[in-house]
Amino acid sequence: MHTENQQHSPPASSDQELVLSSLELDQLAAAKKRPIPRRPLRGFEKFLLWSLRIYVLFMIAVVLYQVLAGAR
Amino acid sequence: MGSGKRATTSLASPPDETIERQGTDTSGQETSLSTASAPKLTTDVVITHEDIDRAHDRERVFAARARRGIFSRLRLLWLLVGPGILVMLGENDGPSMLSYAATGSRYGVGFFIPFVVLTFVMAVIVQEMTVRLGSATHRGHAELIFDRFGPFWGWFSMIDLGIGNFLTLITEFIAIRAGLGFFGVPPWAAILGALAVLYLALVTHRYWTWERITLAAAAFNLVFVPVALLAHANWREVGHALTTWSPLPGGLTKDTLLIILADIGATVTPWMLFFQQSATVDKGLTKRDVRFGRIDTALGAALAATAAVATILATAPLFVHHMSAENFQAAEFAQALQPLIGRFGASLFALGIVEAGMVACITISTSSAYAFGEVARRPHSLNLPLREGKSFYLVLFLCAAAAGAIVLIPGLPLVYVVLVVNVIAVLAMPPALVFLFMLANDRKIMGDLVTPPLVNALATGVVIFLTLAGILFGISVIAPNLFAFIGGK
Numbered sequence: 001m002h003t004e005n006q007q008h009s010p011p012a013s014s015d016q017e018l019v020l021s022s023l024e025l026d027q028l029a030a031a032k033k034r035p036i037p038r039r040p041l042r043g044f045e046k047f048l049l050w051s052l053r054i055y056v057l058f059m060i061a062v063v064l065y066q067v068l069a070g071a072r
Numbered sequence: 073m074g075s076g077k078r079a080t081t082s083l084a085s086p087p088d089e090t091i092e093r094q095g096t097d098t099s100g101q102e103t104s105l106s107t108a109s110a111p112k113l114t115t116d117v118v119i120t121h122e123d124i125d126r127a128h129d130r131e132r133v134f135a136a137r138a139r140r141g142i143f144s145r146l147r148l149l150w151l152l153v154g155p156g157i158l159v160m161l162g163e164n165d166g167p168s169m170l171s172y173a174a175t176g177s178r179y180g181v182g183f184f185i186p187f188v189v190l191t192f193v194m195a196v197i198v199q200e201m202t203v204r205l206g207s208a209t210h211r212g213h214a215e216l217i218f219d220r221f222g223p224f225w226g227w228f229s230m231i232d233l234g235i236g237n238f239l240t241l242i243t244e245f246i247a248i249r250a251g252l253g254f255f256g257v258p259p260w261a262a263i264l265g266a267l268a269v270l271y272l273a274l275v276t277h278r279y280w281t282w283e284r285i286t287l288a289a290a291a292f293n294l295v296f297v298p299v300a301l302l303a304h305a306n307w308r309e310v311g312h313a314l315t316t317w318s319p320l321p322g323g324l325t326k327d328t329l330l331i332i333l334a335d336i337g338a339t340v341t342p343w344m345l346f347f348q349q350s351a352t353v354d355k356g357l358t359k360r361d362v363r364f365g366r367i368d369t370a371l372g373a374a375l376a377a378t379a380a381v382a383t384i385l386a387t388a389p390l391f392v393h394h395m396s397a398e399n400f401q402a403a404e405f406a407q408a409l410q411p412l413i414g415r416f417g418a419s420l421f422a423l424g425i426v427e428a429g430m431v432a433c434i435t436i437s438t439s440s441a442y443a444f445g446e447v448a449r450r451p452h453s454l455n456l457p458l459r460e461g462k463s464f465y466l467v468l469f470l471c472a473a474a475a476g477a478i479v480l481i482p483g484l485p486l487v488y489v490v491l492v493v494n495v496i497a498v499l500a501m502p503p504a505l506v507f508l509f510m511l512a513n514d515r516k517i518m519g520d521l522v523t524p525p526l527v528n529a530l531a532t533g534v535v536i537f538l539t540l541a542g543i544l545f546g547i548s549v550i551a552p553n554l555f556a557f558i559g560g561k
Contacts, residue, residue: 015124020117022127022134024358027210030118033449036211036219036517045510049221052503055543056228059499062546066495070488 125455126356129280133361152364153371154283155206155351158435159199159344160192160372161290164379165240165432166247167490169296169425172380173405175331176387181306183320185313185381187332191339192377196369197534198340198505199348201512201523203365206352208521213349215446217507220514229507230447232500233342237440239493240343241475244436246486247429249479254406254422263476270434270472274465279354279454286434292427293379295420300385302417303409310385321391330548334498336541341497342504343439350442354453359521379424386413386421433472441468499546502539509535 025031041049129151136148175184202213209216214233218226245263252262273285312318322328348369357365387405389412406425410418438454441464445452450463458465478484509531515522523531 015127016117016119018131019119019123019127022130023123023356024210025117027123027126027356027358028117029120029122029451029453032211032215036209036216038222039220039514039516048506048510049225052506055502059546062499062549063492063496066492066549070485070492 121457121460122451122453122455125278125280126354126453130356137360149364149367152355152357152361153368154287154355155348155357156199156203156365156368156370157372157375158283158286158290158351158431159348160195160369160376161293161379162347162432162435163195163341163344164293164376164428165244165436166251166425166429167240167243167493168380169383169428170247170405171335172383173387176384177390177405177408179321180319180388180391181309181385182313183317184384185310186317187335188380188384189314189377191335192373192380194336194339194534194538195344196373197527197531198508198538199344199369199373200366200527201508201531202345202349203352203357203369204362204518204521204523205508205511206349207357207359207362207365208518210353210358212353212442212446212452213346213508213511214443216349216511216517218447220511220517221507225503225507226447229342229504230443232503233346233443234440236341236493236496236500237343237436238471238475239489239496240341240436241433241472242478243490243493244429244433245476245479246490247425248433251406251422251424251426251429254419259480263480266430266433267469267473267476269430270437270469273434274454274468277455277457277461282454283351283355286431289427289434290431293424293431294375294382295424295427296379296382296386299409299413299417299420299424300382302413302420303386303389305385305388310381330545333541333545333548334494336538339538340501340505342500343436345504345508346443347435347439350439350446350452354442354455359519362521383424386417389413433475437468437472440471441465495546495549498542501542505535505539 019028133148133151136144136151172188175188205211205213205216211219214226214230217229245266248266249259249262252265253259257265269289273282273289276282276285320328352365387409390408406418406422409421413421442452444450444467445464448463451461452464453461456464479486512518512523512531513528
């Protein structure tokens with residue numbers, strides 16, 4: 001477990017060296033803050049996502065039915 | 073992530089794997105977007121405690137990989153296994169083990185033995201994609217859906233997962249309470265004990281320690297094997313069932329079909345996808361580790377299938393002795409088995425149910441916390457010190473604590489809750505599977521780890537099969553007479 005003292009002290013140079021030699025650059029926590037660009041969708045993919053939207057409505061209806069039927 | 077310290081560092085010798093990630097593939101396309109979003113080689117690099125902890129874990133992997141010999145290979149395997157075993161044994165949760173127990177007592181040794189093995193084979197095919205996604209992108213599943221498909225689907229996945237996980241957590245605490253109830257432990261003590269174990273696994277604030285503690289607990293899932301041995305399983309019948317997929321007592325009735333559909337639909341549940349990918353990232357696996365990630369997943373499936381089959385075998389004597397077990401819950405199963413396998417065997421069974429609930433409680437609440445952190449852009453790692461990962465640990469612990477508290481409410485319709493959980497879990501899978509499939513085929517983020525054509529054909533078949541089973545099960549809920557033509561009740 002890290003101590004308060006450790007949290008406020010800058011990383012030791014040996015730690016920096018270790019991190020930079022052991023981790024890929026996009027494994028660093030800082031790198032993960034940058035979002036990956038949005039995917040441009042093509043014809044079939046658009047169709048698929050619209051189908052999913054319809055499915056989600058179906059799913060919500062089924063779950064609500066289940067909840068209400070059980071509550072009766 | 074979290075409040076890291078800025079180390080102005082020039083990266084003179086980046087790891088080989090980083091170099092591999094850059095450049096173009098044979099078709100001249102960009103191989104990775106995530107590399108493009110990483111810090112430049114010669115720029116300021118913000119280093120956090122999370123990075124340092126992960127780097128220590130990776131250093132041990134590099135050291136093991138550098139050595140030759142069987143023991144070094146085994147050590148490397150030991151260092152790299154974890155997410156796959158945890159996700160598979162985590163899926164053998166309280167309700168699942170009770171479902172296997174009910175199957176054994178209702179159908180005996182027959183069709184459901186090979187069927188259960190098949191469901192785990194399908195689970196491996198699906199979960200393997202999360203290993204590749206996590207290793208290639210170093211991003212969690214929720215994060216990738218949010219970034220690649222937009223906030224609507226990102227938040228939808230998160231909320232869908234959150235609700236499903238919370239309700240599932242309730243069923244895990246029901247299992248823990250029932251299992252410990254066999255030993256006379258009062259419900260409040262059972263819930264508090266479970267929360268204490270969850271807290272102990274977290275208190276080290278270190279992914280590696282958390283993973284090893286949880287793995288040790290998960291290994292106890294195999295307690296159902298000695299129970300099956302005590303039940304004197306007929307191995308000849310097991311061999312016959314595995315080769316012929318029979319008998320199926322009563323034939324294919326409407327009820328049996330619904331059980332099969334629900335089981336297929338629940339082969340992979342949303343939390344499994346989110347958990348394994350996020351754990352793969354948190355563990356720090358890279359492209360070079362994918363082979364071991366696959367072994368980890370297959371090993372986990374083999375262990376989980378063994379425990380599942382053992383549970384069916386353990387309760388099969390209830391079928392053979394024509395004992396009705398339709399209404400048995402966790403403790404009642406142990407009590408029903410006691411005349412057949414003795415107090416010791418029955419105690420092991422009850423402990424197995426407690427373990428199943430406990431491990432699932434840990435993994436499922438962790439998957440909720442990972443997903444929340446990924447979508448809300450908050451720090452999310454088991455390597456975070458408490459100060460830096462307040463929201464992560466808070467979500468993780470509060471989800472579990474709230475679910476545990478609900479189980480203590482007197483008169484709660486527990487059977488109803490379990491039913492709703494099953495419906496939500498099965499219905500929530502199609503969107504999760506579609507996104508998983510699209511992401512695993514996304515060359516921009518996967519680079520050369522994009523799903524190969526042959527595996528893609530197999531994965532497509534499994535995804536379509538699982539999706540249709542889920543949808544059919546959903547339809548059967550609102551139209552129970554749909555399958556009436558098949559016969560049965």
